[in-house]
Every structure is written in structure tokens, then in C-alpha cells.
Amino acid sequence: MQQDRKERAMYIFDLDGTLYEGTAHFDYYAALMKQELPAEWQKAFERDYEQMKRGEHAVKIGTAYDTEQDTILEVDPFTSRITAVKSWSGEKLDASMYTDGPQEFDFEQIVAIGDGWWLPFACARHYGIRDCQPFYHETKRFMGTESFQLKKIEGLPAFLKQLSDVFPTVLVTNSDAEDTNRLLGELNMRSIFHKVVPSAGKPAATATLFEELINEFGHMPQTVTSVGDNLMNDVAPALRLGMRGVFIGTSVKSGDRLEQAETMSEWMEREKHRISRYVR
Structure with a gap:
């Protein structure tokens, strides 16, 4: 046996x-970064983030985000091959700039949007926040306080x-x-x-x-x-x-x-x- x-x-x-x-911690993370943006961009950030959560934006869980090109990569999750490339607004782009083989993901340029943590990240990078780590650590700190209930x-x-x-x-x-x-x-x-x-x-x-x-x-x-x-x-x-x-x-x-x-x-x-x- x-x-x-x-x-x-x-x-x-x-x-x-x-x-x-x-998902409250994801929203907290997003709110921290939204507040860092100029006032005229905050509504656009919030609109995009809410669309992402509803699955109505080009950036969605299961895609990847290129922080340098500001493009969204649709990826076969089982082969890591790119199936389509889109602009932030959802327009289809030429995929020839990317490798034809399995795509390598990292935490800096080609970022896998695998769960709810990465939606605020992609939104923040698109709107010009270069370093999301301080906001992530602040969210983690908040999650350890009595104000947050798992x-x-x-x-x-x-x-x-x-x-x-x-x-x-x-x-x-x-x-x-x-x-x-x-x-x-x-x-x-x-x-x-x-x-x-x-x-x-x-x-x-x-x-x-x-x-x-x-x-x-x-x-x-x-x-x-x-x-x-x-x-x-x-x-x-x-x-x-x-x-x-x-x-x-x-x-x-x-x-x-x-x-x-x-x-x-x-x-x-x-x-x-x-x-x-x-x-x-």
C-alpha cells in the first residue's frame, strides 16, 4: 500500500x-499606482483596469505584455508561442518582430499576465510608471495589517x-x-x-x-x-x-x-x- x-x-x-x-488586494495595488499618475490620466487608467477585469481589454489574463513596445501578445499557454500581437487599443499588429518559437517571459520586458497581480502592472507601465515594485511591496504590507482580511x-x-x-x-x-x-x-x-x-x-x-x-x-x-x-x-x-x-x-x-x-x-x-x- x-x-x-x-x-x-x-x-x-x-x-x-x-x-x-x-481580489481586493489587486484593486488596492491598482489604486496606489493610479494615485501616482497626473490627474488627467487617472480616469483612463481606471477605465482600462476595469475593462481588463471584465475581460474586455486587449490585456487580459492569459496574454503577455511587452513593456518596451507597449504591445499585447496573445500566447498559446501550452506551447508559449505567440498567436497574435495587438496594440493597447486592440488593433492587430505585425507579429514578425517576435520570435517564431516559444516565447521566454520575464518580469521586466515580456511579462506574462498570468493572474490578477499583473493587470494593474500592465496598466501602470502603459501610463508611464516605470517601477511598480514599491507599490507591490506596499500592497503586501497592507495585506499584513488588520485592515485587510484574507x-x-x-x-x-x-x-x-x-x-x-x-x-x-x-x-x-x-x-x-x-x-x-x-x-x-x-x-x-x-x-x-x-x-x-x-x-x-x-x-x-x-x-x-x-x-x-x-x-x-x-x-x-x-x-x-x-x-x-x-x-x-x-x-x-x-x-x-x-x-x-x-x-x-x-x-x-x-x-x-x-x-x-x-x-x-x-x-x-x-x-x-x-x-x-x-x-x-
């Missing part, structure tokens, strides 16, 4: 937007503890060690995971990290599941390695080795049923 369990599963989880819910997911700590009693579980997050430890404490998850990897540098480092974890824990890729709300950071790299991916969101459909759930609670209930013969 122990060998069967080891071969059956290992889980890698994202933190922000996966192990807690809510939207916890009912039953998740108990489920993860149950899971970790049977299967290896790893947390891989772009948050730094201090933020990660604080958030895990607030979520009652500090002692759950077998390994925590902060400052992970996703998506650029995702594939390398996943390969290292697979080797460290001695699992085959097909037995490892990556769970996250960021398609390009957490899910697509896993699928390319032959792993199972679970996307928490609404923009993709389930397929071969890919599972989609609108909420973490939805996936949790499904997974409880799937692993019921292993977990007491």
Missing part, C-alpha cells in the same frame, strides 16, 4: 490566489493536512519567505507542506523547479499534480513536463491531464472523492 501511494500522487500548490480567494477557503487547511499525511505536498510561490510565512500563518497552513519554495521566479523557473522536485521526491511526472490560478506559471509548464495540471479559474476547459475548476473549493471536493480510498 505504501508503494502504491507513493506512485499514485504528489501535489505542488501555488499560494497567492490559490490557497485563498478575493478571504479564506473553508475546509482547505484540514483537507491539505489530510492530503499531506498520505502524499508529498509542496508549496511553490513567487512571494518572498517573509510574506509566505505570514500568509501561511494567517491561513493556518504553516506546518502542512513537506517543502516550501518561496521567491520561485515563476514562470521563467517553473520547469526547472518542477523537474528538481520530481527528482527530489522520486516521482514520475505523470503522478505529480500542479494546482494554481496562473495558467502560464503553474499549469502549462507542468503539462509540458508530462504532469497533471489543475487550473483554478474559468478561461480554459478540462482536457488530457488538464483539469479546470472555477474555485479551489470545487476542486477540493472533486479531489476528496478521487483520493477517498487513500485518505481516512
Whole structure:
């Protein structure tokens, strides 16, 4: 039975937007940067950001933003190949300036818009804010105050503890060690995971990290599941390695080795049923 369990599963989880819910912190981040702009640009910033959140702007989750060219790249998340290039206003542009192969993402020029953190970032860069880091750190500081309430997911700590009693579980997050430890404490998850990897540098480092974890824990890729709300950071790299991916969101459909759930609670209930013969 122990060998069967080891071969059956290992889980890698994202933190922000996966192990807690809510979008108020993204709006706070956006508001900080909007206030830095000249008054005549603030309404345009707010209009664009609200359109992004509704999926009505060229910049949307699942695209990438070129901060130097001020262009939006539509990307196949599973191959990282550019499928279209658009202007800020949504006009289609010539894509020949970009490589024909898989696109490399970073945090400076070609930025993957993988979750809600990156919508305010793209909006701010378009309107001339060169350095978003101070506003990001201020938002993280705000998230650690009594004024901010994390939207916890009912039953998740108990489920993860149950899971970790049977299967290896790893947390891989772009948050730094201090933020990660604080958030895990607030979520009652500090002692759950077998390994925590902060400052992970996703998506650029995702594939390398996943390969290292697979080797460290001695699992085959097909037995490892990556769970996250960021398609390009957490899910697509896993699928390319032959792993199972679970996307928490609404923009993709389930397929071969890919599972989609609108909420973490939805996936949790499904997974409880799937692993019921292993977990007491």
C-alpha cells in the first residue's frame, strides 16, 4: 500500500490566489499606482483596469505584455508561442518582430499576465510608471495589517493536512519567505507542506523547479499534480513536463491531464472523492 501511494500522487500548490480567494488586494495595488499618475490620466487608467477585469481589454489574463513596445501578445499557454500581437487599443499588429518559437517571459520586458497581480502592472507601465515594485511591496504590507482580511477557503487547511499525511505536498510561490510565512500563518497552513519554495521566479523557473522536485521526491511526472490560478506559471509548464495540471479559474476547459475548476473549493471536493480510498 505504501508503494502504491507513493506512485499514485504528489501535489505542488501555488499560494497567492490559490490557497485563498478575493481580489481586493489587486484593486488596492491598482489604486496606489493610479494615485501616482497626473490627474488627467487617472480616469483612463481606471477605465482600462476595469475593462481588463471584465475581460474586455486587449490585456487580459492569459496574454503577455511587452513593456518596451507597449504591445499585447496573445500566447498559446501550452506551447508559449505567440498567436497574435495587438496594440493597447486592440488593433492587430505585425507579429514578425517576435520570435517564431516559444516565447521566454520575464518580469521586466515580456511579462506574462498570468493572474490578477499583473493587470494593474500592465496598466501602470502603459501610463508611464516605470517601477511598480514599491507599490507591490506596499500592497503586501497592507495585506499584513488588520485592515485587510484574507478571504479564506473553508475546509482547505484540514483537507491539505489530510492530503499531506498520505502524499508529498509542496508549496511553490513567487512571494518572498517573509510574506509566505505570514500568509501561511494567517491561513493556518504553516506546518502542512513537506517543502516550501518561496521567491520561485515563476514562470521563467517553473520547469526547472518542477523537474528538481520530481527528482527530489522520486516521482514520475505523470503522478505529480500542479494546482494554481496562473495558467502560464503553474499549469502549462507542468503539462509540458508530462504532469497533471489543475487550473483554478474559468478561461480554459478540462482536457488530457488538464483539469479546470472555477474555485479551489470545487476542486477540493472533486479531489476528496478521487483520493477517498487513500485518505481516512
